[in-house]
Amino acid sequence: MRQTTDIITVEHLSHAFGNKTVLQDINLSIGKGEFVTILGPSGCGKTTLMRLIAGFLKASEGKISIAGHDMTTTPPHLRPVNTVFQKYALFPHLNVFQNIAFGLNLKKLPKEEIQKKVKQVLKIVIMTDYEERDVDSLSGGQQQRVAIARAIVNKPEVLLLDEPLAALDHKMRKDMQMEIKAMHKKLNITFVYITHDQEEALTLSDRIVVMSEGVIQQIGTPTEIYNEPKNSFVADFIGESNILNGVMIHDELVEFAGHRFDCVDKGFAENELVDVVVRPEDIYIFEMSEAAQLSGQVTSSIFKGVHYEMTVITPEGFEFLIQDYHCFEPGHTVGLRVKPFDIQVMKKERLCNSFVGTIVDKSHVRFLKTNFKCNSAHKFPIGSKVRVAVEFQNVILHDSEEEGVLTGVVSFILYKGDHFHLTVRTKDKRNLYVQTNDIWDDGDTIGISISPESIHLEPV
């Protein structure tokens, strides 16, 4: 689907607000006529990226080219880009016709031509006969259509859509998705669509750019992103998934949940620790039989309209989410099976927390701007730099902030079948990764401590 000519190229783009980096070394090219979605949770930098492309922000570093010209410093009114804003941003002092004609009037087109173009575009967004209406009198969906009309009437090279459907209700959103997709086909304009809704991204896009914490996590077609997520973040963010710790025994054999499974992944070291993803719809569930690779007991079963969503716990204590058309009642013992092709093995991003620290005295080491008691600190000269390693399970979290030596906020939670993998963000925006069996909520403020014997030091 991708064509050879790139309409937007972004190279080594970084952006910071004050000393807070929001985008880091973004590289992206978007083909002419393509429908690309930039997808990520709020605060991932997707809106900043859009604003940089539109020209509302000046990049701290890097280069943006649009239609073959370097436009890194071009002001927004000279860029061949039009935007559909999240809150529509229709001019309240103008009526529907005047709003749509705004860009055409600036180009000083003759009156009859403007008339004709506005009429045409109103037809495209199915808003014929609304010309004279006051924009305040329109419903949210109608305002959205006017906002789209106002942008596409200028025939831009690129149409940026910043979460255009976020304010609409579910049913309306579905309808508008289809209309936007149809419009894209008809207009032959490149669409860059910003959203946090993974379903919207999968439905609409030719390609999806998944972002998190200012970094592109993966670029690919919807099927690539869904079937072969590059890391546990993407797997968790796109669709439902079972993510577990695993060990790659050797090529095409992986061990997880206490069992070995044939898979199709290659190129890992022997016994390398990996993350394994299995989609809930890829697990076969049936009455216990010879064919089962895993056995387990159904703990819950919920009817979801088309399928049932069931959780099954194995004797080894791993929990699986399973979707199937057949219902198995809670308490039922079932067999599970996964086809090699449906097991997605991913490299782990990190195996433990690592920091650079300084020895403070015989029993303390300083990292994360905090002094930690450490049993092996005496082996290093005072004031020397050391590499600090702390395993995920050795970070202790406390309900009250006072109990810890350092406070943080839970920013990301990943369920790994038998435990949680948390990302905890400290006050000065450093991440700590924690493995725990306790249940925490996203956004919880917690105290953090580490026992003196589990801080491992190494010379730098």
Add this chain to the structure above:
Amino acid sequence: MQQKVLTFLGRRRNWTIPYVLFLAFFVLVPMVLIVFYAFTNAEGAFTFANIQKFWIHPEAMNTFLYSVVVALITTFLCILIGYPAAYILSKMEARKAKLLVILFILPMWINFLIRTLATVALFDFFKIPLGKGALIFGMVYNFLPFMIYPIYNILQKTDQNLIEAAQDLGANPRQVFLKTVFPLSIPGITSGVIMVFMPVISTFAIAELLTINNIKLFGTTLQENIYNGTWNYGAALSLVMLLLIGITALLNGEGSSRAAEEGNLI
């Protein structure tokens, strides 16, 4: 008894009673009296003579028209000076802008008579003759803050998204101002006009002091008549002014209600 007082105070509606009484005595009754006096003669008999006198009497009519012209000039100058000032303030960092707004409003804390007397002293000191020029200066000086503040208020609240939308659709900075920022700030201007135009017509102290009583404004005529005991004629003149206020308010009706919605001064 105590119980009764408590239930009486407990009803929130009852709390409005002092306000209603105040309005009745100091707004409603005087209004009725103005109308009554305007249409009666010294003996209390019904007559149109007072109103007729205003139409035929060239002096009163001339003062009236002169006052309107002074008010128009003052309002125009206030917009001319006030709009850019408000615009610059709205573009400034919030903390600095707040400080400057206070500086603009600070002179308002001094009684305007004292302020005007000080202006007279200032003109004397620089040997500038008092008269028409001084009158306009005094008016603009006194009423400028009432123009700046509502405009600043509305400009400062301009939706940044709309400015970006205009840029996005191809407007250069000048066009962004002319096609979005300015039209969106019109309710602020309307609000400012109402706060400047009408008070200027009715002020007499500024005119008296800054023109050494050489130029009479409508307010002066009004005050003179009341002072000299010709209450009926004075009431008729007041009625004319009330009508003018009413008409302006009606003409600005839509604008001012929008301005009020957006949290302006009135």
